[in-house]
Amino acid sequence: MIAVHTDRLADLVALYAEYAACIDEERFDDWPGFFTEDCVYRVVPRENHEAGYPLATISLKGTAGLRDRVYGMTSTLFHAPYYQRHIVSLPRIVGNEEGAIRVEANYLVLRTKRDEPSEVFNTGRYIDRVVETGGGLRFREKLCVFDSELIPNSLIYPI
Amino acid sequence: MIAVHTDRLADLVALYAEYAACIDEERFDDWPGFFTEDCVYRVVPRENHEAGYPLATISLKGTAGLRDRVYGMTSTLFHAPYYQRHIVSLPRIVGNEEGAIRVEANYLVLRTKRDEPSEVFNTGRYIDRVVETGGGLRFREKLCVFDSELIPNSLIYPI
């Protein structure tokens, strides 16, 4: 078990809480701001991840890639609107590597469609590399490994 | 992003954990003790909240109002019993205002009716004002903004 510095933990809690709030409040234009310029963002089924297959449901590179995605999700993709609600479990500092903190956290995303009850939408594990920048902690890499293959084709918004 | 003091974060974690435990363990008489005398407690659908409509599903004023509600939920309201289970996500310090800390946290409440499996009941965001009192941190205002309009008419216990 890696020794956890309490200041670091508080900063990470703030990072993950801010990240979830940004998405759930649909401030999508702010979403790329949580990443470094050269970031990688991937959403991958657990089975593929564990088998070492490279196939990803979503794979974006750099904040430019994230901004393109935001444009797509808010302007061009046709979909019924839904709310998301992230419940992020206690974050876990797994190690340090090339100047980055490796952090993992379990997440649950609930979805609420108009006139329907809230439901379990997507659950899995964030496997992240977090770096210190002049503007605070940022994700250099964010991997969202989700448990169910049976993901609705309407995975539109960020996880 | 607001700088988070780790002692403050630990106190807030304790406050939210105690609050959830109080409700889930059905120690309802202790529930008003988490609030200031002049508190406001409201449960509001997200759509109304975002549109700025004042309509609330539940709106209580002062610990006297909360105690009335406790009397109602335990003595007069007719309803099938159910267990609640709160999962509160990482709290987020949003700012300071008029001597209060503005804190937000995502929540999920699971409900278990007798002889039924546990199910997603209510999910949303706490938008709170927390103040320091001689007796520790208290809610001056607690707003529970829930995602689904389709709330069962049996929203009896506190969120």
Add this chain to the structure above:
Amino acid sequence: MIAVHTDRLADLVALYAEYAACIDEERFDDWPGFFTEDCVYRVVPRENHEAGYPLATISLKGTAGLRDRVYGMTSTLFHAPYYQRHIVSLPRIVGNEEGAIRVEANYLVLRTKRDEPSEVFNTGRYIDRVVETGGGLRFREKLCVFDSELIPNSLIYPI
């Protein structure tokens, strides 16, 4: 409310996050390592727990008992495979007792069967006694009190 020392909170957050990760990643051989030699591990329905009935769904003693269970779940029990995902809420330090910290935390376990969507599997409260050992914090007692009686007969993996 018990005063929370931030270092202690950070250690507990790490313990609960590591524990959940161990189970969810199916590193079951490491699971007994989170407990003291003379530990008690029990999974109990809430109704029994509150009524003071001793009946438990699962009751294991000592790390030897846990290792037996691991052997059973991985080698002899016949069951369809499923993934688990733990969402652990903010931990709550309830007190100190005989050299142990009494900690409670709400938990939600989601289950994903092959080719099915993720679903709420089990939710309840950990009621634990945690002790300091040379190897870090360990569970001397872990009680998993779950809300629904209607637990699938396939409660195979640890909670």
